[in-house]
Amino acid sequence: xxxxxxxxxxxxxxxxxxxxxxxxxxxxxxxxxxxxxxxxxxxxxxxxxxxxxxxxxxxxxxxxxxxxxxxxxxxxxxxxxxxxxxxxxxxxxxxxxxxxxxxxxxxxxxxxxxxxxxxxxxxxxxxxxxxxxxxxxxxxxxxxxxxxxxxxxxxxxxxxxxxxxxxxxxxxxxxxxxxxxxxxxxxxxxxxxxxxxxxxxxxxxxxxxxxxxxxxxxxxxxxxxxxxxxxxxxxxxxxxxxxxxxxxxxxxxxxxxxxxxxxxxxxxxxxxxxxxxxxxxxxxxxxxxxxxxxxxxxxxxxxxxxxxxxxxxxxxxxxxxxxxxxxxxxxxxxxxxxxxxxxxxxxxx
Numbered sequence: 001x002x003x004x005x006x007x008x009x010x011x012x013x014x015x016x017x018x019x020x021x022x023x024x025x026x027x028x029x030x031x032x033x034x035x036x037x038x039x040x041x042x043x044x045x046x047x048x049x050x051x052x053x054x055x056x057x058x059x060x061x062x063x064x065x066x067x068x069x070x071x072x073x074x075x076x077x078x079x080x081x082x083x084x085x086x087x088x089x090x091x092x093x094x095x096x097x098x099x100x101x102x103x104x105x106x107x108x109x110x111x112x113x114x115x116x117x118x119x120x121x122x123x124x125x126x127x128x129x130x131x132x133x134x135x136x137x138x139x140x141x142x143x144x145x146x147x148x149x150x151x152x153x154x155x156x157x158x159x160x161x162x163x164x165x166x167x168x169x170x171x172x173x174x175x176x177x178x179x180x181x182x183x184x185x186x187x188x189x190x191x192x193x194x195x196x197x198x199x200x201x202x203x204x205x206x207x208x209x210x211x212x213x214x215x216x217x218x219x220x221x222x223x224x225x226x227x228x229x230x231x232x233x234x235x236x237x238x239x240x241x242x243x244x245x246x247x248x249x250x251x252x253x254x255x256x257x258x259x260x261x262x263x264x265x266x267x268x269x270x271x272x273x274x275x276x277x278x279x280x281x282x283x284x285x286x287x288x289x290x291x292x293x294x295x296x297x298x299x300x301x302x303x304x305x306x307x308x309x310x311x312x313x314x315x316x317x318x319x320x321x322x323x324x325x326x327x328x329x330x331x332x333x334x335x336x337x338x339x340x341x342x343x344x345x346x347x348x349x
Contacts, residue, residue, distance in 0.1 A: 074307045075110060076102075077240050078299045079211055079270060080317050080331040081292055084324055091295045097321040098329075100301050102313050111300035118152035119213050119293060120170070120206030122199040122242075125181070126218035127159040132186040134249060137279050138217055139181040141286040145215065146177060148290035154206055157181055160195035162188035162224040170206065189224035192216070193232035196265065200235065200242050212242040213293055215286070216265070219249040221258035229261050233268055237312070239335045245271040245289045247282060270331040299331075307338045 078100070082090040095112040123142050125131075131138070146155055154170040157180035168180030196216060203212040227235070236244070246262035259275065266273040272292070274285045299317065314334040319327040 075300045075302050076315075076335065077111075077210055078301075078315065078317060078331045079243055080297045080299055080329050081270070081295070082297065082319050083328050083330070085326045085328075089291070089295050090319075090321075090324065090327060093297065093319060093321055097319050098297070098299060099318045099320075100299060101316045101318070102301075102303055103305070104314070104316075105304060107301040107304060109299055109301050112297070114295075114297045116150055116294045117211055117298070118150045118154070118209055119211040120203050120209040121146075121149070121153055121155045121213045121215065122158060122203060123155060123177075123181070124158045124160065124164075124195055124199045124214055124216045126161070126190060126192070126220065127165075127184060127186055128161045128188060128190050128220065129186045130219050131249075132184065134219060134279055135181075135184050135186075138247075138249075138282055139178070141282040142181060142215065142217070143174060143178060144283060145286035145290050146174065148287055150294060154209060156199075156202065158195055158199050158202075159183060159185075160191055161186070162191050164191060164195035164198055166202065190218065190220050190222050191224040191226075192218055192222040192261070193225040193227040193229060195225075196244070197227055197232050197235045203242050210240070211296075211298065212240075213271075214242050214244045215247070215289065216244060216262070217247045217249070217282075218258070218262070219251070222261065229264070233264060234336065236265065236269055237332070237335050239307075239337060241332070241335065242269060243271045243293075243332070244269045245292075246273045247285055248273065248275045249279065249282075250275060268333050270333075272330070303337070305337075310337050312336050 080098075082093060084090055091114065093114070095109055098109065098112075100107040100109060123145075125135075125138060125142065127135075146153070149155075151172065153172065155168075155172065155177060156166065156170050157168040157177055159165050159167050159180075165183075167183050168176055171177065196214065199214055200212075203214070206212065222229070225232070236242070244265050246266045248258060248262045250258050259273075262275075263273040265271075272289070276282055276285060303313065305313070312334055313336075315332060317329040317331050319329050321327065
């Protein structure tokens with residue numbers, strides 16, 4: 001390409017000279033002085049601006065536009081009921097009256113309280129054909145359990161036969177719970193273990209309520225679950241899992257196997273298994289369960305064996321106090337360290 005005159009050549013040369021001078025000035029400019037502690041620049045990931053990481057804190061996660069710093073929680077929480085030698089509830093003990101043993105080793109109690117705290121509760125009721133005539137009284141007793149519980153409790157209802165149905169999610173509304181309990185479609189078999197495991201998983205969606213309870217009512221043995229009793233028990237024994245209360249309205253033909261299942265689910269988790277001889281006893285039983293739940297001690301400890309070691313840990317809580325000859329403590333018998341299982345949730349109809 002040829003230039004047409006010297007003037008054009010002079011102007012181009014001048015532009016090039018100025019550009020070169022400006023470039024040299026920018027590269028030689030000193031850094032701006034600091035006016036305080038350095039501030040980390042926001043990080044961009046996937047189109048979302050993440051806040052800077054502060055030393056000593058875990059990276060933050062975003063949930064509903066609120067940033068929450070993640071925290072490693074390794075405290076095991078036990079919910080314990082204490083009775084005397086006449087099976088009367090004892091509710092006036094202090095932290096120093098308790099000893100906690102994990103795998104036979106004494107543990108240091110890190111938190112303790114015995115006030116009535118709200119619970120997340122699942123009402124899990126057999127909806128098979130044999131329960132049709134029993135449901136009105138069972139439903140009424142279940143509703144009275146809710147009425148006698150802490151007003152801030154969150155309750156859901158699962159009806160089950162060969163399948164399980166979440167007929168009412170967490171609520172404190174008696175009318176909504178009543179409607180869910182009255183959805184009776186009695187048919188088919190009894191998938192007890194599947195319903196209990198799915199309900200225990202659903203308790204993890206209860207928000208900040210640390211205390212979790214299941215009430216399970218059935219009149220027969222499991223004959224439709226994919227889970228075996230042993231598999232279900234393992235799934236229920238994860239860290240800080242629910243306390244289970246069971247009511248077995250059992251006939252003689254379903255006695256032995258069904259009683260064993262209901263008793264093990266209850267006792268392994270710190271609950272109680274009830275086997276009324278008459279349907280009319282169910283009302284008094286649910287009142288007893290409500291009283292039991294509202295008068296428990298919550299005891300927390302950080303295991304001396306790291307949770308990362310995994311494995312099953314046996315747990316035993318003992319209580320001794322002046323004025324009492326023999327105290328019995330009911331709590332979970334053990335747990336699988338660090339186990340955080342997630343399975344299918346109770347499905348909707």
